[in-house]
Amino acid sequence: MDQLQPTALVTGASRGLGRALTADLANDGWRVVVDARHGDELAAAVAGLPGVITVPGDVADPSHRTDLAEAAEDLGGLDLLVLNASLLGPSPQPDLADHPLDVLEQVYRVNVLAPLGLVQALRSLLRPGARILAITSDAGAEAMAGWGGYGSSKAALEHLGAVLAVENPQWRVHVVDPGDMRTVMHQEAFPGEDISDRPEPETVVPALRVLIDGDHPSGRFRAADLVVTA
Structure with a gap:
């Protein structure tokens, strides 16, 4: 086994940002473990x-x-x-006072508990200096009508990331807001709307590579703010 070949695990890799990042890493010589709920789509x-x-x-x-x-x-x-796999919840997004609690519980299971559970399962396998990228949203940092369920789950994920960073200085824990993208989830969030003006997920990957390959400290980042050099 080539110990110099970098390795990654990407969740939610069957589409969108997860698929785009996986392709970039694989074509750059990384070995990548990927998952998604539907095996045929993932393959x-x-x-x-x-x-x-x-x-x-x-x-x-x-x-x-x-x-x-x-x-x-x-x-x-x-x-x-x-940590890219996410669940939006109802489409269109309901007001928080109308959000079905059984669905919200599942959103939290996928967006909050599952990422933490995966870190717990992998803690002994994360090498010193390993990067953890937790994909968040502006809805996790701002109070926006109609985004209380999904947004609060991302806010919880962000805080988990911040605490993990404090407790585990041997890792770099980056919470990353990729911005709006032309993805299935984004279309589900805005049913019936034309989202063709949103950028493709592939355009965000270079910003993620700045964090993966660089020396940024743990923290929250917006992809749009990361400087990408040739």
Whole structure:
């Protein structure tokens, strides 16, 4: 095994930002473990990419997180963990006072508890200096009508990331707001609207690589604020 070859685990890699980042890492020589709920979509998304290991399943399922940890262990550990898998909730987004609590509970399971559970499952496999990227949203930092459910879950994720960084200085924990993108989830958030003016997820990847490859301290970042050099 080539110990110099960097390794990553990316959740929610069947589409959107997760798929775009996976492709970039794989084509740059990384070995990447990926997951998504639908195995056929995941396989199609990463077909032809070198060094990608698919582990389909629901990140909210503890047994699936164990499977991911075993795949990471087979690679000898991780240099990068990308907590990208998310659940929007109802579409269109309801006011918080009308949000069905059973659905909100599932949103929290996927967006908050699952990322923490994955960090717990992988803690012994994250090498010193490993990067953890937790993908958030402006809704996690701003109070916006109609975004109380999803936004509060991202706010909780952001705080988890901040505390993990304080408790684990051997890692770099980056909470990243990628901005609006032309994705399925974004379309679900704005049903019936034309979102063709939003940038493709691939345009955000260079900003993520600034954090992955650079020496930025732990903290919250907006992709739009990261300086990308040639």
